[in-house]
Amino acid sequence: MKRVGLFLLCILGVIRLNAQVTPYHYTIRAELSAQLIYCLAQDSYGRLLIGTDEGLYRYNGFKSKHLIASGNSSKEITQLLAYEDSFLATNGSGQLLQLKGDKLKVINLPGFRGDIRQLSIVNKELVITGSKYITVFSLPDFKWVNQEIIPYTEPESTIANHVLRYGESRMAVLNSGELVNIDEGESRNIPNATGKILVTFGKQLVIIPSFLAEDPVYTYNDGLFRSWGTLLNKGNLRVNNAKVVGNQLFVLSENGVFVYSNKISKKPAHWFRGIATTDIFKDKSGNMWIATKGKGLLFIPSGQHEIIYDGTLLSIVPGPKGTFFGGTLNGSIVQFDRRGRELNSYTSRINNQEAVFMAYDLYSNQLFSNIGLFAVGNEKAVNRTNEALKGVARLADGSVYLAKSTGVVYIPKSTKKTPLFGLTDSTKLQLLRSEPAKGIALNQQSQEVAFSTVKGVFRRIGNEPYQEITLNGKSIDAQAITWFKNDLIIATAQHELLLVHNGRVLKRKDLSLNSGELFVLKMIATEEYVYLLTEKGMHRFNDLDKNIEGLKELTGLEGLVMRDFAVVKDELFIVTQRGVLLLTWKQSETMNYSLVLSEITGRKYDHYAYKDDRIQFPFDEKLIVIPFECVDLSGNRQFIIRYAIHTKRERGYWNALPASAEQLNLSHLNPGNYTVEFYLYDPVSQTKSPIQRKQFTVLYEWHNRPYLWWFIGVLVAFFVGLTWRWSLRRERKKCVVVNGK
CATH class of the missing domain: 2.40.10.500 (Thrombin, subunit H)
Structure with missing residues (x-):
């Protein structure tokens, strides 16, 4: 019996492992669902740069913008490399391009020959690695410095698949199955294999094969090769890329992503089976982005996420011995454990309502619900009710x-x-x-x-x-009530939170400040926090005098619907349309969104003059436009844009725009100097981004300009004075003549 129990335990462990190999994720189309995505990067504003077979796109979390290149012979963007405040890129024709702002231009490289396979910047020099040559250019002028041949490559057949610096030496893997030390000029044959990509992982040089089931993965250390087996036993599909992110090695292929954690093993995790993947990128907020061929972007939110139950539920409540009860759409209630195994089912024969309310009573070991009262362990209803x-x-x-x-x-x-x-x-x-x-x-x-x-x-x-x-x-009029540290917390229909002590309201917090309606659907209090489920996502607080914290990593992500939740210690169990999501709320206080202000423009002219860093608009300019771009890759979109228009004499009022807005239009402004201030505001947590400013001047009409009339006044006064003086001198001369006579 012990052997049988041990065997079953092992089987359950394998099932558990296989069920959770693919992390919680979303598919984000970014308006590029039909395109082949080659590479990913992120600019200083937080926007995602996406290199595709149709060109370079920039995604801000709302929409993608196509950045048109000039002078290129191929529209494919296959690589991206950050360089100061710009990016370097390569296309399918082997051209080097540079992105500055919205302009993507081809860079001419004098003296360059060969192809471009890899880009890197070493000691403020651009290193271009091709299949046969390594060429160095100075920056920022892109002047040729030197070029060297990769040893053991041949003009017609043998080429370098990949080059990597490993320790003090540069290593190259050739299509002939050789591992070459470029600096030492030494070559070693990889045992019965041909490598495609080199990576450093776990202080070892890892050789990734070209195909999943043809050649094994090798490690190389101290002159010795070690085989770790093929990535797949069958289905000889191609490997597209390999990258180390943090303590994980990702091998991207035509059949998903193979993941090694901390060290190389013979059985890596296999994510996204059947999906062709090409690149992986970790953004500044810790979110993971995986590029695909024709399937858009796979987005893995930061933090620890896990689907523990993939059934469709409406409600959830903790039960005995670490189990949970879930209310279903068909009026039944299922009991399941943390592994997602269903243990029991409860159904009321006379009540087919949806199970939207449940409460487990430990005192009587009974389950209260809107479809009946059940004795736990007995699927029959004890007392049915409508x-x-x-x-x-x-x-x-x-x-x-x-x-x-x-x-x-x-x-x-x-x-x-x-x-x-x-x-x-x-x-x-x-x-x-x-x-x-x-x-x-x-x-x-x-x-x-x-x-x-x-x-x-x-x-x-x-x-x-x-x-x-x-x-x-x-x-x-209460939406929800709960007790927190001997105080009653009330969420009202007027979008307020009230703290009540001994029957008296002591504190109030407005949740609708500059955000419109915010309905609290459910509240649960623990010893440390009060958790709120609202129409805009999950939030929590422990002091009404402080900001309310929002669960930014899940709020509003790509159509995620949060129906109910339960809290056990510091773990959240959230019922979504995708199943029951388990996560631990641990996140930074930094804002994951930003505002990008563009240059002010008008509608009357193509170009405007500047004076003292202020753009000058004529008096008859009918429309002044301030373009801006909200960046929020996580998809939260719970913020609003606030702006105010100030003059030298008067401070303006703060107004609000939705996160989806793209520009501010101003018209019918009086002549004068203006300053427009912007910032992003989260009305729930009441946090905001730094204030940004744009300044401009609306000129007076020529006949209404105060300096003109001041000049005319001075000129008139000058001539009046001159005339008076001339008249005075003339009178004096007359007096002299009369006195002389």
Whole structure:
């Protein structure tokens, strides 16, 4: 029996491993779904540069912009290399191009011969590695420095597939199956194999083969080769690329991605089977991007993500012994463990509603739901009901509060050993409120109960009469309620969070500030945080006086729908349309989005004059345009653009634009100097990006320019004074003549 148990445990471990080899990811088309993507990079603004068979594109998280090249003989962009504030690129014809701003131009290389396979910058010099030559050019003038032949290459047949610096030496792998030390001029034959790519991984030189099932992967160290087997046993498809990112080696092929973690092994993980992949890139936020042939971009959000259950659920609640209950669309409830194995199923025969509410009661080992009450371990409903349950609170003495569609009831502890009654008619229950209930929450320390209905929020301690909690003498319309550190937290329909202590509202936080409506769908409090599920994603806080933290790595990503969630210690279990997602909330406070301001333009002329770094617009310019670009590769898009227009005499008001906006149009401005300020604002966490400014001047009409009239006034005064002086001198002369006579 022990052997059988051990065998089953091993089988389950293998199933578990195979089920989780591909990480949680999205497919982002970026308007390039039909194109072959060769390479990826990221510019200083956070935008993704994508080299494809149709040219170079720049993706900001909203849309892609095609950057047209001039002077190129091939539109393919096969490599990208960052150089200062620009990028160097190569195309399918072996030309070198440089990207500055939006302009992609061909760079002429005097004295260069051969092809371009690799680009690198060493000691402020550009090193171009081809199939036979290594050529060096000075930067930034691209002047020829020197060129050397790769040893053991031949004019007609033998070429270098890849060159890599390994330790103090440069190594090359040839298509003849040789590993060459370029600096020493030495060659070694790779045992029965032909390598394609060289990488340094785990302090070893790794030789990646050209095909998945033809040649093995080799490591080379201290003059010795070691075989690690082929990547696949069959299906001899081509290897496209290999890169080391962090502590992982990624081999990209026509049949997915093979992943080695920390060290080389004989059984790497195999991601994205059947998808042709070409490149992998890790952006500044830690997200992974995988380029494909005709399948767009595979986006792996940063952090630890795992799908533990791939069924379609609407709700989730923790159960006994590390299990979970999930409500389904067909009105049943499934119980599953962290491995995704279904353990039991609960169905009410007379109620086929969707299972949207559940609460596990440890006291009685029963599961409350809107489709019935179930004894855990028994799939039959103990007490079926057509009433929609909205909340359950079990007190320490065994009594129960129920929030139902017909009101709020209190059921004293039953002395009977039979299952709990009172979900329907009962002489034992006490009806506290008769209007439809919304929710209920219990303070485990004080045993104080709070419940909300369509008419307000109420609190009760023991058998005392319940009291209503009001705000400025008015009833509170609550979306959700929960207890946090002996304080009641209320999310209102007016998009506010209220902190209530001893029945009094002590703190308020506006969630709709500059963001419109923000509905809180559910709240759960732990010892450290209050977690909120809203229509805009997951958020949490532990102090209403501080900013609310948003789960940026999942919010709004490519159509992700978050339906419900549960919290166990510091782990989140989120119900999505893709299954139950497990993650640990650990993320940085840095903003993952940015704003790029472009040059101000007008509509009347192609070019405008500048004075003191201000663009000068004529008085009759009808439209002034300030183009900008929001960058958010993660797809959160929970921010807004705020701007204000200031003059020398007056500070303007802050206005808002949606994240999808592309420009600010200004018209009918009075003459004068203007400063327009911009920043991105997250209305939930209330964080913002640094303020950026654009300045311009609207000129006066020629006859209304103050300097013109000042000059005319001075000129008139000068002539008046001159005339007066001339007249005065003339009068003096007359007086002299008269006196002389």
